[in-house]
Amino acid sequence: MTHLAEEERREAEDAFVAPMPMEEDPDECFAGDRGVLEPAVRRVLVRLLQRRYLLAERSRADWAVLIENQHVIESRLNDLFVRLVVDHSRGVAYKQQVRSDELDVPILLRDEAYSRAETLVLVYLRTVYQRESTAGEKQARVDVEEVEQTVLSYFTESDGDLARRQRAIRAALGRLRQEGIVEEESEGRFLISPLVEIVLSAERLRELAEWLRGETGEDAR
Numbered sequence: 001m002t003h004l005a006e007e008e009r010r011e012a013e014d015a016f017v018a019p020m021p022m023e024e025d026p027d028e029c030f031a032g033d034r035g036v037l038e039p040a041v042r043r044v045l046v047r048l049l050q051r052r053y054l055l056a057e058r059s060r061a062d063w064a065v066l067i068e069n070q071h072v073i074e075s076r077l078n079d080l081f082v083r084l085v086v087d088h089s090r091g092v093a094y095k096q097q098v099r100s101d102e103l104d105v106p107i108l109l110r111d112e113a114y115s116r117a118e119t120l121v122l123v124y125l126r127t128v129y130q131r132e133s134t135a136g137e138k139q140a141r142v143d144v145e146e147v148e149q150t151v152l153s154y155f156t157e158s159d160g161d162l163a164r165r166q167r168a169i170r171a172a173l174g175r176l177r178q179e180g181i182v183e184e185e186s187e188g189r190f191l192i193s194p195l196v197e198i199v200l201s202a203e204r205l206r207e208l209a210e211w212l213r214g215e216t217g218e219d220a221r
Helices: 003-015 039-050 060-068 070-078 116-134 144-152 162-178 195-199 202-220
Strands: 053-055 082-087 092-097 140-143 182-186 189-192
Touching (some): 039 070, 039 092, 060 070, 070 082, 116 140, 116 162, 116 189, 116 195, 116 202, 144 162, 144 189
Antiparallel strands (some): 140 189, 182 189
């Protein structure tokens, strides 16, 4: 090989730079795994997609992982046109579907509307929570009997007989318990979660309260 050819070979070798990975990939979690997130971070990402909310008080380990890896988790959700909302003061994280008039966004998250009974129970819980918070109380609790007594007053004959209405109210409490909005501390005794403020904003509460007053006024005439 001539001296000129050797110099050209060395220059070509020097010009080649092996690409460096942005991050070291973890060990495979399963055969064919091409993911780059640690297993703990993946689990939190999945739980955010599975659940309506992630609560710091109930899932302390998951919350710590979320806070430490918030940027990368947000990035993965954003890739799906989903926004992550982290409310540090209340210790709650939840997701929102991104919607845009300028961009074609496929809808991943479908809003599951609350039934009439669930909405009425929510309004009462939100009212009690707001009242207790204004009074300086750190926690708000309700008994199933007082929930029934108030919510039943908004039902009409079309909602069925008393037994059917009571079943609807208890079923509503059951769904709200599953979503973490209330926690049954003892039989028939519920602790109201700060989540109720997120589900029903103060503005939305006023709108529903006005609607309920209108309903009651119409029934009274």
